[in-house]
Amino acid sequence: MAKKRKGLFQKFLDMIETVGNKLPHPVTLFAILTLVVIAASALVSAAGISVEHPGEEGEMVTVTNLLTAEGIQYMFTSMVDNFIGFAPLGVVLATMLGIGLAERTGLISACLRGFVLSVPKVLITGGLVFAGIMSSVASDAGYVVLPPLGAVIFAALGRHPLAGLAAAFAGVSAGFSANLFLSATDPLLGELTIQAAGIIDPSYAEGMNIAMNYYFIIVSVFLLTIVGAWVTEKIVEPRLGEYKGDYREDIKGLDPKEKKGLIWAGVSLLVGILIFALMVVPENGALRADDGGIIQSPFMSSLVPIIAILFFIPGLFYGIATKDIKSDKDVANQLSDTMAAMGMFIVLAFTAGQFVAYFGETNMGLVLGVYGAEALEAANLTGIPLILSFIVVAGFINLFIGSASAKWAMMAPVFVPIMMQLGYSPEMTQMAYRIADSTTNIITPLMTYFAIIIAFAQKYDKKMGIGTLISVMFPYTIVFTIAWTIMLIVWMFFGIDLGPGSPIHYTPAE
Numbered sequence: 001m002a003k004k005r006k007g008l009f010q011k012f013l014d015m016i017e018t019v020g021n022k023l024p025h026p027v028t029l030f031a032i033l034t035l036v037v038i039a040a041s042a043l044v045s046a047a048g049i050s051v052e053h054p055g056e057e058g059e060m061v062t063v064t065n066l067l068t069a070e071g072i073q074y075m076f077t078s079m080v081d082n083f084i085g086f087a088p089l090g091v092v093l094a095t096m097l098g099i100g101l102a103e104r105t106g107l108i109s110a111c112l113r114g115f116v117l118s119v120p121k122v123l124i125t126g127g128l129v130f131a132g133i134m135s136s137v138a139s140d141a142g143y144v145v146l147p148p149l150g151a152v153i154f155a156a157l158g159r160h161p162l163a164g165l166a167a168a169f170a171g172v173s174a175g176f177s178a179n180l181f182l183s184a185t186d187p188l189l190g191e192l193t194i195q196a197a198g199i200i201d202p203s204y205a206e207g208m209n210i211a212m213n214y215y216f217i218i219v220s221v222f223l224l225t226i227v228g229a230w231v232t233e234k235i236v237e238p239r240l241g242e243y244k245g246d247y248r249e250d251i252k253g254l255d256p257k258e259k260k261g262l263i264w265a266g267v268s269l270l271v272g273i274l275i276f277a278l279m280v281v282p283e284n285g286a287l288r289a290d291d292g293g294i295i296q297s298p299f300m301s302s303l304v305p306i307i308a309i310l311f312f313i314p315g316l317f318y319g320i321a322t323k324d325i326k327s328d329k330d331v332a333n334q335l336s337d338t339m340a341a342m343g344m345f346i347v348l349a350f351t352a353g354q355f356v357a358y359f360g361e362t363n364m365g366l367v368l369g370v371y372g373a374e375a376l377e378a379a380n381l382t383g384i385p386l387i388l389s390f391i392v393v394a395g396f397i398n399l400f401i402g403s404a405s406a407k408w409a410m411m412a413p414v415f416v417p418i419m420m421q422l423g424y425s426p427e428m429t430q431m432a433y434r435i436a437d438s439t440t441n442i443i444t445p446l447m448t449y450f451a452i453i454i455a456f457a458q459k460y461d462k463k464m465g466i467g468t469l470i471s472v473m474f475p476y477t478i479v480f481t482i483a484w485t486i487m488l489i490v491w492m493f494f495g496i497d498l499g500p501g502s503p504i505h506y507t508p509a510e
Contacts, residue, residue, distance in 0.1 A: 026406040027344075030351035033410065034358055038075070041362040042067040051370040064362045078357060086353030087191030088405055091210075091304045093342060095184045098308030099137070100338025101331070102315030105324050107265055108135075109145050110258045116149060117253060121157060125167055128153065129228035132171020133221055137183045137311075142172040143449040148456045155243070161460045162472065163237040169453055170228050170476040173441040176404075177213075177434035178220035185404070186210045187304050189430055192408050195356070196416035197426040199365045203509055205426075207501065209300045212427040213434065214499040216491060220484065227483045228476065235475045245460055261321040265314035272313045276306060300500065345405075352409045365413040370421060382422060384489055387432055390415065391485060394436035399444045404437050420506045427502035428492075435488060439481040442473040 024032065045065035053059040065071055083089075102108050112131055119127030128150045135142025146168040154164025177185060190210035198205035254262070279287040280299050287299035294300065319325030325334070359365055381389055397407055411433065419429040441447050450469075457464040492504055 027348050027351050030348070030355045030406070030409075034351065034355045037355060037358045037362060037364070038066045041065050041071070041358075041364065044362075044364065044367070049367060051367050053366070061363050061366050063364055063367060066358060066362060074361060075358065078361075079354065082353040082357035083350045084353075086349045086356065087195050088188045088409075089346070089349040089353070091187035091191055092184060092345065092405075093339065094304055095187060095308050096338055096342060097335055098311035098315070099184065100341070101334050102311045102318070104334045104337060105261075105315050105319035106258070106322065107261065107315050107318040110254060110262055110318070112142070112145050113149065113252070114254050114258075114262065116146075116153060124153060124157070125232050126225050126229035128164065128167045129171040129175070129232070130221070130225045132168045132173075132228075133175035133178050133224055134180065135172050136176050136179050136185060137181050142168075143452065146172055147453055148459075151456065151460060155460070158243075160237055160240045160243040161245075162243075162457055162464075163232055163240055165453070165457055165460075166236050166472050166476070167228060167232040169442060169473065170231070170480070171224070173447070173449070174439050174473075174476050174480050175221075175224045175228065176441060177438040178217045178224050180218055180221055182211055182214060182303060182307060184307075185434075186213070187307075188405050189408050189434065192356075192405070192412045193416060193426045193430045195360075196365070196412035197420065199360065199413060200417045200420045201506075201508060204506070208426065209500060209502075210303055211300065212499040212502040213431045215496070215502075216431055216488075216498045217434075220487065223483060223487055224480060227479055231475050231479050235479075236472060240472070243460075257322050261318040264321040265318040268317040269310065269314045272310050276310075294500070348406065352406065356409055356413065359413050365417055368414050368417070370417075384492070386419075386422065386424075387428075387488065387492070388485065390419070390429070390432050391436040391481070394433050395440040395481070398437050398440040407437065408433060423505055423507075425498075425503050425506040427498045428504045428506075431498055432488065435481070435484045439477050439484065443470045443477050 041063055042065050044063040048062075050060045050062045053061050066075060099108075112135060116124075116127055116131050128146070132142055132146050132150075135146055147165045150164035150166075150168030151161035152164070155161040187210045190208075190212060193212070194205050194208045194210075197208060276287075279285045280294065282288075283292045285299075287297060287302060288294065289297035299306075316325065316331065319330070319334070325331055394407070394411065397411070408430075412430075415433075416426045416429050420426060444450065450466075454464060454466065454469055457469060461468075491498070495504060497503055
């Protein structure tokens, strides 16, 4: 039998897989980029290139050569500080202490199952997408819990299980940057954005906060839930057709022990929220600013520990109620296991920290920002075409580099200054990046959990492969990108702040 020829789309997917697999590990990639920065600093410095500082009229900025005696001394003496000072390192590890305990005691899994099982059948598709979107508060827990659960629910309802898996995967991954609450993603990306904004305007960066996209991501939850349900029921499920497999499975409900744990966790969460509310709501609250404000206040600066605590306390009480935690040793072991799972991120933080620090020390981010802004201006790329171009570029890069923090650590020092030069705030640039990053997660084989999703899918379709999964998920990428981008454009049109004290446009201080 003649071998069936591959179509252009399949060849394109094969190319992405081949090229992507040839890229080095992100740890190695950052080490290589660090060497590139060092070499580039010497070359650009020798060329005598300089630009006028965009925030200081008349002040010329040159590139610092890291291969001089002084530069070499800086690299060696700052190496440890660069690692410790890598912006996302502390905030991610601190946040995961709370989220990790809630995940490992089973609280996150019970909450997700309880929510999905309580939704009426007519709303099950939207409920599954919504649960997937909301699962980002638990970092990556949703990837492991919801897709197989979505398949089981659809199979139990007589629907195609792969459609349920796809709906959950779309919510978890393509909707990763939308949520009703702040999650670990906000401080992870926010700190990098603030650091990049400081290249152009340190005073502006000091006034930024990690909740810079909060208003936008809240509204995004409802948009993506509706869009995700529509794509599932109108495009994906009809294309899959009737499920011919024999697989059937009853949905495991919450047992009495889990229900008791959820009650304990819920009560403890309400108490925790009440305590923090007493420190924020009153005008003389302990976490208010001296002038009584909230936007620039200790409260906004404390969001990372607050998030960690509001996950830690319910996780602790849930574990006690379900007998998963019997002593303080169990808590210590759970926290230790959480930190052990963060080992790769810590290693990544070392090489990424060097790249970010060296890049900032050379002033090449500032120089690139000025030249990049001039190039974009010369190409007449402003307004909506500029934002659309940036989303396309960020989405394309995501096909080859799966880690959101790794990509943004590379892109923020370059694109944030460029966009600031063109009048767009760092907050706006970050939100455009988050849209591009999230919507393309589900079609890149290099995404960390892509192989796991294929394994889940093969339970229902033994022939499921990379190309098949991408073809199932591609409609979500297209429709999510279009809908989310239109929402961003409408937001721009009305000039609504993206988050607390986070405008769309950037105006340099006089």
